[in-house]
Amino acid sequence: KQEVTQIPAALSVPEGENLVLNCSFTDSAIYNLQWFRQDPGKGLTSLLLIQSSQREQTSGRLNASLDKSSGRSTLYIAASQPGDSATYLCAVIYDNDMRFGAGTRLTVKP
């Protein structure tokens, strides 16, 4: 059974901190992995797509890493800002299947 877990469920940090969000998956035969951000009452915004052949992807202050052998992906946010406050979800993409994690709710305090 393919399961995706995101830890922690919620995280509160002061502005300026670097932080790491975790996504773990039980089936390592993934195709790709995608990180999203969701603001309250809004749709999902795609942040990064990391292919199974890649180890990491970067976009601005965001860096996503992928370790298939250990079944883990991390999303690193540098120099966090209040505007980063949102729920972050990972989606693990398999061949003709996909699993979303439940998300990590991030609050960055000014």
Add this chain to the structure above:
Amino acid sequence: SQTIHQWPATLVQPVGSPLSLECTVEGTSNPNLYWYRQAAGRGLQLLFYSVGIGQISSEVPQNLSASRPQDRQFILSSKKLLLSDSGFYLCAWSGTGILYNEQFFGPGTRLTVL
């Protein structure tokens, strides 16, 4: 560039009434299309996906149905709404080919069934 639209943004409907939610995509051809539901405090649940006009696959048995009358139009419907149909409905698209690969989401429709 590609954009995805959903309407209405919010909807309040009585139990037993019909439902029609619409999703349209611009700037791409022959996309894979998806309908999700996000209930309060719960994760995303895939309801339907479509790989082409008239081709609908259902992921869970439910009170809902989907149709794809045009290449870039995806409609979610119900003949009689239930209280349990309340939730946040999201439409998404991905490029032709591998299902679920790099999806882009619409702004969502908040449905409240009273």
